[in-house]
Amino acid sequence: MSAIAAPVPLGEKRIRFTEEDRPLIAFGLFTALGLTVLLPLALMFLWSVADGWSPPNIVPAAYTGERWAAVLSNSDILNAGLTSLFVSVVVTLATAVIALPTAWAMARIPFRAKRLVEIFILAPMIIPGLVVAVGIGRLFLSLGLAYSISGVILVQIVGTLPLMIRLMTATLEGIPQELIHAARSLGAGTFGVLIHIILPLCVPGLLAGGLLSFVASFEEFDKTFIVGAPAVQTLPVRLYMYLDPYSMQLPMASVVAFLLLVPALIIFVIAGRVLRDDLMAAGMGKM
Amino acid sequence: MLDIQNITKDYGPSRALHPVSVSVDKGEFITILGPSGCGKSTLLRILMGISRPSSGEIHLAGKRIDPLPPEARDIAMVFQSYALFPHMSVEKNLGFGLRMKRVDKAEQKRRIAHALEICNLTALSARMPRQLSGGQQQRVALARAIVMQPSLMLFDEPLSNLDAKLRDSLRAELVDLHRKVGATSLYVTHDQAEAMAMSDRILVMNGGRVVESGSPVDLYRRPKHAFTAGFLGLTNLVPVRAHGLQAALPWDGDPVLLTEERNGIARMALRPEAIRLEKAHHSPAEVTSTTFLGSNVLHLVKVAGMELKVTRSGTEPILEPGARVAIAIDGLQHLLVESDSVEAA
């Protein structure tokens, strides 16, 4: 698997055909990126510090730090942030723990109904999460999980589990059987093989799956809103309250959006370092 | 037919290819031989049109082709990895280039059928590449090139992914096919045996330069450079002092007869099979190791501070290590040219 991680060897082809295009391509791509990604983020920041911003002003006429001060001194939003973090961490860990044995079975043990099981595991990626969220209400009520953090965690795992199982299955499939035989011949027991061989080799997959699960959970709105709100307030739920067409408040929404973005972007930067594109693509791209 | 004139290739400040000039006649089978990194792949890419030379010109069939993109060149290629299109059947693979060149449908059919037949693939025409063995895939890759009837066929180490036995039989097939098809061919390899067995002419490359070129026999028997000598089979590089048609060896013994008159200090590439050993109890030369190889035996002989490689027929008595031997040199030998102290007499 790692062999593909290396980019296609940079042949002279590129040099040959793109010599003159290069600055143009770079300029075009970075301009597009700036306009579509960085500009909106910058505008969002301006909104969060704007003290009124009406046409025809292209930049706000006056600025204020009041909203940031208000939000940062407001325990509700900070609590929502903590809830979000807590939920995401638990979801990520639980997803990994639940996914591993199943992924092992899917990767390593041949059995007859495998195709069927595989499709079933994929199903939550296919069925819109909203359907699950509205359907789970009665079950949760009877279990006493409705409108609780546990309920939100449980329903979010439905969304993160399929991807994690897929990623781990792909990773485990990539461990050569010889390695396990070799370890056994060198005296490692089942547990030793697990600890010394399998888990270390799973790390890239676990990291990829973990990061994706974390981001997915951290930004999850639809299901959390239906299952948990208003008792459980995560940052996306808070953000929705400020974006809600009933009572939209762009400045406050922008502040909360930034609070929501910061951890997501930190994760993203980490992900950029430890994640390999192919692994992400393998988990998400192959159906 | 193919005329490569002073092609160079620079990557930034480093030069991957020093001026290379080659000219290939129609129907000739020429091999570019060299170790990896010698520049042969660069040359190949330039010929294909994937890479553009930093200077120089290439003419093919009277037309300058170096500024043209690959698809506009009348060249077909056989890849080391076969590079068969996995989503096309054998027949479709063969037809790909013809479709691209908008060859008439009936003509396409005829040519494909012909190529399938001469490559012995007719029965496999509907198969997908992954349903074929390595040897079969290689034959498809070959047929795909043949079907184009190109002015020039390029081969990029096409046999190196096959096991030894298959390689030998395919090598023979290839030679046979070349005879049948008669296409001008440029074959790139690092395998000297392959080069010698197949080529009309071999171009030896090293360090981005063409070291020398010539027929397999000439290059083997009369290499002008130590590199050529060393790359084409086993050899002993022996320092000698030339004087007219004779050269004195660094150990006691009869001088060697030379092919042409030379004077001065030089090196000589002495093939292991050109050295004869006789048991001689008081000789200073001593056999230090003996390796039985079946058809012949390889001895290492220590003499005058050197270790000579010597092969003897497997039918001769085997000399045990420690045996004292006398050394004699067969036939006319020839001196390498690179030594600057050598001058023509």
Added chain:
Amino acid sequence: MTALFNDRRLQLLLLLAPGVGYLLFFFGTPLFQALRESLVTDQGDFTLMWYQRAFSRPSMVRGLTTSLYYGLAPVFVSLALSVPLSVLIRQSFIGRKLFNGLYKLPLAVPSLIAALAVIILAEQGGFLDRVLAHVGLSLPKIVRDDAGLGVIFTSAWKQVPFMTLIITSAFAAIPEDLRLAARAFGASRLQTFLRVEVPLAMPGISAAVLLTFIGSMGSYAIPDLVGPPSARPLSVLMVEGFKNGKFHEVYAMGMILSAFAIAVLIAYYTLTHRIGPQAVTGDER
């Protein structure tokens, strides 16, 4: 006990239990519940009324078509952007590495923020509109517009990096030699792309298409925030219905939405199998 544990079937069941069991319980049960509830009246008698209503009420019928539209249109837009983008980022250019890191940014940006960004940037009287007003132009309505452009752009904004990532790696998995071979056999760059690279990258591309289609078809927040006030997709109608306690109707809509998704999946499988399993080798490693 040990013997029991060594029984391979039991072992398999034990291993599968956490993942599959979890999904059976927390995914299967609610789905089944929703299906059952969509087929009964308030009194618990069997009825197809809710489905009938979904297919006969103008707003619902419009919801159906709008859902499909919001599923498909962003996919086409994203595809049209992602394929050229993944071709471009294979080239080398100044700052390629930086770009490679940055273009994935939207992957980490929640769709709520994407919606906020689109509102701020492109709504009526928003930033772009104001900038254009300075040069005497006006921005056409693209947020909460009747054609749902705002929804399409927002969904596409979220999808392009994801799609590009998958398509890029699908392309990267194609051996360089195949590209060269196509060129050597007379195919132009475009022909090589269309006849060799695209078919070989197809499994990756179609998986990306499928996932993004389902994602944007089922999304609630984006159409709710940047979609037009009327012509609401099923997802929005579902949440509205849910908030108003019309559960049977909501479940019926949910089932219809799921049926769509499953139909698309089946279509995908049939299609890829018709193209032939060999096509899948494109992303085999």
Added chain:
Amino acid sequence: MSRTLIALLFTSVAAPALAADSNLKNLDVDLSKVTRENFYEVVVPAAKKEGTVTMYNFAGSFGDVWKELIGRFETKYGIKVAYNDVNLDQANQQLIAVHQAGQDAPVDAFFAGGGSFPLLSSTGVLGNVPLTKILPNFDHYDPALAENVFGRAHGGAFPLVHLNQTAIGYDSAFVKADEVPKSFDDLIVWAEKHPKQLGITLPAKGGSGSGFIYSLALNTLTGECRAKLTDTSQTLEQAEEWAMSTDCLTPVWDYYRRLMKSAELTNGNADTLNLINNQKLHMGTVWEDQVMTFIRGKQLPDSFRLTLLEKGQVGSGDAFIVAADAKHPAAAMLLIDLAMSKEFQAWKLENKASRSPRTDLNSSQINPETAQYLLPDAVYPRLSTSVFWDMAKALGEALDEKVLSN
């Protein structure tokens, strides 16, 4: 002396009925014994024992109002308040679901939309407490609201603590004084003269829109049709059925069809205001109190003004209620009591221009700087009419089917 006797007599007579009615399952206090006079004596200790109270607020623009109240409450009683912004419909459904499952409610004191009464009371999630009768601070409460809300009897359990009014808002920088519409007919004429500059909130997405459609229907319908429109004894389902099938509403649909050719349908109350702020619209359907919030937040220009159309637009209010399954009902009552205190209501009036149901407070106490953004005395309260929210909701849904989806 005789008055207390009568009061005692009254309470003793009413007590059994109240006790039977009370559905506050977690309340330790015997409600039947609680009067305005002994309220603090009885309830404060119980509330302190509960120690905390959870409140929901459905109105996004009211956050800072409740912050103020919570500050005062926590200082005064030392009882912690857990505050949540919620989506009204969703919170209602949550209460119903939890109630049906027999569990405790996640909320104690709920600031809920005035239109929620029929739903909350019929599903049993509304705490059946005669708040207006026993909370001391309700002693100057508007008698018209004390027992009834929008034509329904609530027995004091559903007290509005804030009054609001749907209106037509416009940017006076663009709409000249003589152009300001005075009736629904004027409005459509203005819209046609200024295409795409009038914003009508989609009824399903905001009360200013459903208030508008109900006001329009009130203005258009006569006779039996009008009687049906205002018959508050109908359930939501009955209202929906009628709105879907009746011919009475044809003129309303016609009005909308004509209006939609020149007006913009907006995505919510806030969307309308936002587009006016962006100078894309110059007039729209709004809530008076939300306008105030937006002006304070500099999300609307200072030139923004309000008016009401002949023959009236609906006024409403929002209630502060105790959930039947509340875990901290005593503290919830205490919080609601404080919300109706004269000091807080006066603060709310002055700072948020939020009108009060207290009879001893009126708009003249609003400072003139603020008053210019409120409805002028010429139209308010003269043109404020009562609303039947379930019917308004039904009209909105029917509008979707009859006009918007075609």
